[in-house]
Amino acid sequence: MTTAEQAASIVMGHVAGTDPADLHAYMESGLGGFILMGTNIPASEVELQTLTAALAVDPAFPPLVAVDQEGGIVSRLVGDDYPASTTLKDLPVSDTAAGFAARGSLVARAGITVNFGTVADVTADPGSFIYGRALGTDPAGAAERVAAATTVQEQFLGSTLKHFPGHGAAPGDSHHAIPSTGMGVEEWRAADAVPFAAGIDAGASLLMFGHLAYTAVDAAPASMSATWHEIAREQLGFDGVAVTDDLGMLTSSGVPAYADPIANAVTAVSAGNDLVLMIAGSTRETAGQMAAAIAAAVDAGALPPERLEDAATRVMALRLQLSSATSAWTVCPDCAPAD
Template sequence: MTSARRTALLGALLAITATLCGACAAPQEPTPGPTASTATPSATATPEAADPAAAVVDAMSLRERAASVVMGHIPTTDPAALRSYMESDQLGGFLLMGANIPDDAAALQALTASLTVDPARPPLIAIDQEGGDVSRLPWDDLPAPYQLQQADPAAAEAAFAGRAGLVRQAGIPVNFGIVADVTADPGSFIHRRTLGTTPDAAAARVAAAVRGERGTVFSTLKHFPGHGAAPGDSHSSIPTTAMPLDQWHSADALPFRAGIDEGAELLMYGHLAYTAVDPAPASLSAEWHRIARDQLGFDGVMVTDDLGMLESSGVPEYADPVTNAVTALAAGNDLVLTVVGSTAETAPAIVDGIVAAVESGTLAEDRLDDAATRVMELRLALADSAGGALPCTTCDPEG
């Protein structure tokens, strides 16, 4: 992680204001949260020493660091069971699926509250609230992506601003809701979930969706590097394309680039193979992580799509969830997600596997530390917001 990145994040944590994030006002006025300490680091302090996230991670045990980069899931609406699940390993996050959603918003608020063991280091609670075909909240009647494909980008901004409000009101700070894939093929399983049928149209609406969510939830772009060019459903296979990298840059990359430039905090990697770049799925590819960092300028948290989907592909080398998680972290992911087939034992087994990989040298400890620090930055920013507007962690502090 660069010193510039850490300095920028410190600024976000020290001043959650409109000055930092220009347009980072929530669509609805949230309950104002207390500002962070106004104390500034001394001129002689190093960025590393001044970085609160790095300091927290430095004080953690190896197992605590390993747990902090795992986003788990169990299918229940029992707050006590969820609390016990999160207490057992202090996981870095939890993904809410349909099986976690009770009948009303008030019950969901109680459920999400049970997931936070330590308010000073709240987990990243996430949800796939795209609207339309993928909607976990039954009370979301805002326009769906397929309804926005031909609408003005302002309509997408308004829809995602409203959607972000529903998500945050439920106590959920992360939305895995912005599909940056692009396809004009109505037969594609992703078609109705996209925000545009051409790269330029999708890019305009993806950027608008990020603007709509800003300050209310942390935005996620998915499924990098893009389902549209790779036919097939990654829930049951490894969609593959031979598209060259230069063609990708001029087409499918555009919505992702637009969302990154607009300040999305998370980038979700799909289990998609662009064989001209790397025969491995992008979620396990160091090259695709390098491309996002070095060529698209993404400096936020990289998260895998559900690793259980890799197992469901039937490809023998992806049959072990622990191996998949370690490989994903080594490739450059900061947060590994386990949902399909996940039980109360799945995430702890992955945590154990990460610890063993570091101890054996299979996974570099500094790679784990970098991942844990990036995730902790969002967690501390969330704690610092105290229910108010979330800081725009990717905004230019001088902008």
């Protein structure tokens, strides 16, 4: 692959719309992935299957097709009435396994290969932004549920842990700010790291880095931090695809250093992300501009070519793995609906 092709392959794009032909044309630039938002979900599952199939320029080597299907509070797909975080945190771990087996099957049946749906954040504070979406109120309980959700989903799609290194310790909403905490690494390892470690050990394919600043570790948000990527790789043993949270959220923080999403994409790859993602504020040109900037940074010597090659290799490997998966799945017929 050329440098430009490698750069395009590590960008996950997004545009609104449900026209399969239009989305197919959008993906012809060689983007490695596409994230479906509410504006991409047509009225019927058959139409959705047609749309997801159209995203593959080469049907033998489809892109990563992702969705945020946590269930409950964050839900894109029609028909997900299975128990979600709002109730699962108070139910036995087996309920989490059953709920996410059904949810993951619904995702896979639609032709979606990646679910950004496992929230590994933990907090006992009902006032926290992330409380309703977290699977547990204590590290041990959250870890058990995160591991269960990961294990069942990984049988037929790429599951994702988010928002590393943990939203629970950093108060605030990362859609509009950069939540921060003074928590150090040792305290983090004993608390907020526990569910992420459990999910990694359970085989999560992706790890989403949040726009969260643990200032005692690095003043930069984790999504832009080489230190946090090293911790994930070296201390927790994560060897899958590191993906940014929506870079459009970072530009909305009002912090001048992160006002340019194109520059943020280059910084994110340099820090260790394998896949860059932008939704909020994205236009039809944004993904291509990000890819061009990443390639230009390599050509200028600002981004080591080995870093880009490593990122592209990880993304390609996951695409090949998911496209060749043969595991059978079915939406479980006896899962209880959410209360």
